[in-house]
Amino acid sequence: MNPESSLNGCVQSQGIKVSLENWLVMGSKEWEETPNEVKAWAYQAAGVTGWTDAAIRMILIKKCPWFDNDMCTVVLNLLKEWVEEYPLKVQI
Numbered sequence: 001m002n003p004e005s006s007l008n009g010c011v012q013s014q015g016i017k018v019s020l021e022n023w024l025v026m027g028s029k030e031w032e033e034t035p036n037e038v039k040a041w042a043y044q045a046a047g048v049t050g051w052t053d054a055a056i057r058m059i060l061i062k063k064c065p066w067f068d069n070d071m072c073t074v075v076l077n078l079l080k081e082w083v084e085e086y087p088l089k090v091q092i
Contacts, residue, residue: 003059007051014045024060026075040082 001009008019016038021030023042031039046056057072067075 003055004063007046007056007059010049010051011042011045014048016042016045018042020059020063023079024056024075025064026071026078036082037086039079040086041088043079044083044088 004020011018011023018034018038019030021028022034023031023039025031053076057069057076060072060075061067061069
């Protein structure tokens, strides 16, 4: 399985039914249509399943060659801000 599919599968396995375009590819139509809290939840789901920022950054650069390290940092920092604003609530 390629890394992009693996990341998608990991996020979706946590119940967040979105694709990378929804929560990671800033500027895409899907990004624009996805609420910020859903982006935050997808980022948290990726972290819970073991994905690091470094690995997410590599996928983002490969998927979007027009993104450089600075743009990836902007995206990751936005996601982290939204995580603070919209923490994923787990019910037991």
